[in-house]
Amino acid sequence: MTTNTNLNLRAEVKDLSFSYGPKKVLNRVSMPIYENRITALIGPSGCGKTTLLRCFNRMHDLYAATNYDGEILLHPEKRNVLARDVDPMEVRMRIGMVFQKPNPFPKSIFENVAYGLRVRGVRKRSFIEDRVEKSLQQAGLWSEVKDRLPSPATALSGGQQQRLCIARALATEPEILLLDEPTSALDPISTTHIEELITELKKDWTIVIVTHNLHQASRTADYTAFMYLGDLIEFDTSDKLFTTPRDPRTENYITGRFG
Amino acid sequence: MKERFIEAILFLAATSSVFVTFGIVWILVKESIPFFAHVPLGEFLTGTEWTPLFENARFGILPLLCGTLLSTAIALSVAIPLGTVAAAFLSEYTKPWLREILKPILELLAAVPTVVYGYFALLFVTPLLQKIHPDLGGFNVLSAGLVMGMMIVPYVSSLSEDAMRSVPGHLKEGSFALGASRFQTIFRVVIPTAFSGMTSAYILAISRALGETMVVSIAAGMQPNLTANPLEPAATITAFIVQVSMGDLPHGSIGYQSIYVAGLTLLFLTLCFNVLGLWLRQKYQEKE
Structure with missing residues (x-):
């Protein structure tokens, strides 16, 4: 494993x-997440990348019988987000997420983007308006929706909905943005x-993306982690991982021999 | 051939309730026409006294309408908040095993005979209220309305819970992922999303409260009384119908016809609320 200093x-x-109940889904995974870089998690279905x-x-805290062991340290203060005394709601305020299927709330475009601010108790109208506009611009949706x-x-169309969900996640200015196969339901x-x-x-965010699409990973991600059956097999820059993989399993997967 | 036969049977089954409804409307209208030959519609709609069985009979529907709407309003002010909160609790907070126990118990409330609720209101709730408010009479709308509200909680909670549980998990996850609490997720995402389904629950509850007979007949006093004060006795449309039909009115007399007119009014009222519900539902479905 290479670490970039x-x-x-x-x-x-x-x-x-x-683990989910007795079933172990991730097995002693360790990897770095670099600032202002895109890290892709790839691997066949069931490898644990979404987990x-x-x-x-x-x-996972929303569901019963789940168990974390190990740490995810949020830099620079090296706070372990998995620690028992850390409130998951606080973690979710700092780390945003976009899901596989676009999931806008049955509310207006404005209220969708404002949602994260509203649940944080932000009341100031002008602040919310500014932030909504900024987020929609960052998500490349502003020109299409500013009049409505x-x-x-x-x-909205599926692609617009997904960009809206990205804007919604950006509106609260999270430190890390998680994308769970964000394009798998799109044309x-x-x-x-x-x-x-x-x-x-x-440019402004640190991104972790799960994808099934290897081209997507090699095109967009700076770093790629290949996972298999709950193990992290290989982590490297996307360039190296896709051109000169070190592990035969990685090579088999990226050349399409399985998965 | 066999297929067509089955189709015909299914068609009949599906339309039977339509025929019954039309039959009821026809009878009500037919018996009401002679009544209105006797009593002008204006007097019926604006009269403030309802004394069809007295020597000097008056036929103003307002006191009955008032009693009906007042008892319904009290019942709903109990049933809607309680039922909605119960539904939110059952669908979002409980563990499955606890829900399996709580839900049937809650639904049992709907299985208790209404006459039992009537005496429960008269002999238990009213004395209880009298401890707080000693001037309260033995018959009053408040007690009947409160008990009626308890009675229809399961109608609200059961359907609302179904509506809340059908809210897709990815919407709830979307809310949690933005840092929302469970409470915020329920009130800002689950309930607004489930609202069109919840309006059906509310409409059913309203219809149930408007049509409820036993509880109000027993506990509210059967006195047509034009008042908005829930501490006073009053009669509802249904209570009047029961009262009259228990007596021995000559067929075809004006008192006899007045039952049909009262029934028609009630039907019209229920219809209005159903239309309102339908409209609300469509309005909220469009927003989705």
Whole structure:
């Protein structure tokens, strides 16, 4: 495993194991997450990549019989987000997430983006308006929706909905943005839009993305982690991992021999 | 051939309730027409006294309408908040095993005969209220309305819970992922999303409260009384119908016809609320 000392660490996964009841899904995973870089998690279905992603914002806490073992340290203060005394709600305020299927709330476009601010108790109208506009601009959606902010978000197209969900996650200015196969439910054109957007976003954000699409990982991600059956097999820069993989399992997967 | 036969049976089954409804409307209208030959519609709608069985009979529907709406309003002010909160608790907070126990118990409330609720209101709730407010009479709308509200809680909670549980998990996860608490998620995402389904629950509860007979007949006093004060006795449309039909009115007399007119009014009222509910539902579905 290579670690790059020229880059700032934004988070660090250390010896992380995770289980659903008796079933172990992650097995002592360790990896760095670099600031202002895109890290992709790839691997065949059931390898634990989505499970790993959902550890970052403690989504597993919503369900019974889940167990974390190990640490995810949030830099610079090296706070372990998995610690028992850390409130998962606080973690989710610092780490945003975009889901596989666009999931706008049945509210207006404006209220969708404002949601995160509202649940934090932000009341100031002008502040919310500014932030909504800024987030929609960052998500590349502003020009398309600026004249219809009060109309229902569900009337948008799938690709627009997903960009809205990205804007919604950005509105609270999280430290890390988690993307769980954000384009798997979208058509190729919307997918291209989102990929360009993600590349654009890394200027300001640290991004972790789960993807099934190897081209997407090699095109957009700076670092890629290949996972298999709950183990982290290989972590490297995307360039190296996709051209000169060290592990035969990685090679088999990226050349399409399984998965 | 066999297929067509089955189709016909299914069609009949599906339309039977429509036929019954039309039959009821027809009878009510037919028996009401002679009544209105006797009593002008204006007097019926604006009269403030309802004394069809007295020597000097007056036929103003307002006191009955007032009693009906007042008892319904009290019942709903109990049933809607309680039922909604119970539904939110059952669908979002409880562990499955606890829900399996609580839900049937709650639904049992709907299985208790209404006459039992009537005496419960008269002999238990009213004395209890009298401890707080000693001037309260033995018959009053408040006690009947409160008990009626308890009675219809399961109608609200059961349907609302179904509506809340059908809210897709990815919407709830979306809310949690933005740092929302469980409470915020329920009130800002789950309930607004489930609202069109919840309006059906509310409409059913309203219809149930409007049509409720036993509880108000027993506990509210059967005195047509034009008042908005829940501490006074009053009669509802249904209570009047029961009262009259228990006596021996000559067929075709004006008192006899007045039951049909009262029934027609009640039907119209229920219809209004159903239309309102339908409209609300569509309005909220459009927003989704």
